[in-house]
Amino acid sequence: MPDFRNIPIVEIGPGSQASAAEDGLEYLAMPSGMQTYRAPLLPEPEDSEGLDQAHRLLAEVLAALADWQPGNRARRVDLDVLDSVNRRFVDQVLGEGEVSVAYEAAAPVRAQESVLAGVWRVQHRDQLGRVLRDTIEIGDVPELVRDATFVGADSRLDSACDTDDPALQNAPALLVELADQLASWRTGDPVHSINLSLLPLSDADLALLGERLGVGPVTILSRGYGNCRIGSTAKRNAWWIKYYNSQDALILNTIEVCDVPAVAQAAAEDIADSVERLDEILSLYRRSDA
Incomplete structure (x- = not known):
């Protein structure tokens, strides 16, 4: 079994998305190197x-x-x-x-x-x-x-913030949306997903989201086409999920409200x-x- 201390932590603060200076017509390499099943090398039956x-x-x-x-x-x-x-x-x-x-x-x-x-x-x-x-x-x-990820976790999310702060763009609205979903979501409900990659978010936005959601005890790494790094937050049923291509460039950044993200399940x-x-x-x- 590998040393899990090497599993990357899911980043949820400033610098976790591409900055404006990195925008432009530079096409990211698509994920590659998908693992496929290979029969294991085993002893011959006679051995x-x-x-x-x-x-x-x-x-x-x-x-x-x-x-x-x-x-x-x-x-x-x-x-x-x-x-x-x-x-x-x-x-x-x-x-x-x-x-x-x-x-x-x-x-x-x-x-x-x-x-x-x-x-x-x-x-x-x-x-x-x-x-x-x-x-x-x-x-x-x-x-x-x-069973254990959200034991003792709170479903209440503080959505109050300074809406006049010029450094904040979409975090205030996202916090209100998340607070409503976390308060009402129950097992069996559809997954509620927020695609952060489609939204203009400042470093201050990401820092505020990370601060309010906190970090939970579970980190999941899924390797297929590139990597998917999944982090539980300190709020019940809230997960922060990041998809990277084979060059470790972030290609999708999402928050999901669910019991367990589908990408982590067989x-x-x-x-x-x-x-x-x-x-x-x-x-x-x-x-x-x-």
């Missing part, structure tokens, strides 16, 4: 002696994937029962996918999606980074993202593909055992 623990655990993962439906809570499978050889085999099967999650708290958690969409390696750690619990979760997103059709892929892997070893 798989002693991997019964891993086979049984992965069969449990497969069953959970096959049973998963949108709206289901994530299923958890404990890896601490495996010896080092079996754990290494599971590591090979899972690999590393496109989405990683860092939860910063007294008991930090790091999660990494595997190459199988909807299968997450989740590690609970202590303050020194030592792994206390190592698990696999099966679902569209690790359970902590829904799609149902991708989870269905994971069922087929994992079954194909395990079928090689089933024939070997027959």
Whole structure:
């Protein structure tokens, strides 16, 4: 699992958008380098002696994937029962996918999606980074993202500001809009998205938005076409989302009001593909055992 300390923090203040001096007819390179599924390099079936623990655990993962439906809570499978050889085999099967999650708290958690969409390696750690619990979760997103991100967060947003301040352009109106959405939004409501890239925003606007929303405990990095960096805010159901191209230039800057941004979630059709892929892997070893 990668060192999540290297996940970039989602910037929400001055300098987080292109300045007027940077405007002009300079076309940004479009995102590239999309990751695609590659079958993992695994031991030959005849060399798989002693991997019964891993086979049984992965069969449990497969069953959970096959049973998963949108709206289901994530299923958890404990890896601490495996010896080092079996754990290494599971590591090979899972690999590393496109989405990683860092939860910063007294008991930090790091999660990494595997190459199988909807299968997450989740590690609970202590303050020194030592792994206390190592698990696999099966679902569209690790359970902590829904359960822990906004615990204790306030949905009230202070929208009062000096509308006569010449440094402010659109922040006052955006704060009123966000305050209304945060107060009324409920699970199941449509996502409310504000595209900041389409609005003239000064450094003072961005600083005020960042100050009022605050920074939450969850950072999510999604690597596909370029990077998508998602930061929870200190206000319940408010997320700040930035899309970068392959040259790390900001191409889209948004605030979303929702439970979990869709870009962070494994799609149902991708989870269905994971069922087929994992079954194909395990079928090689089933024939070997027959």
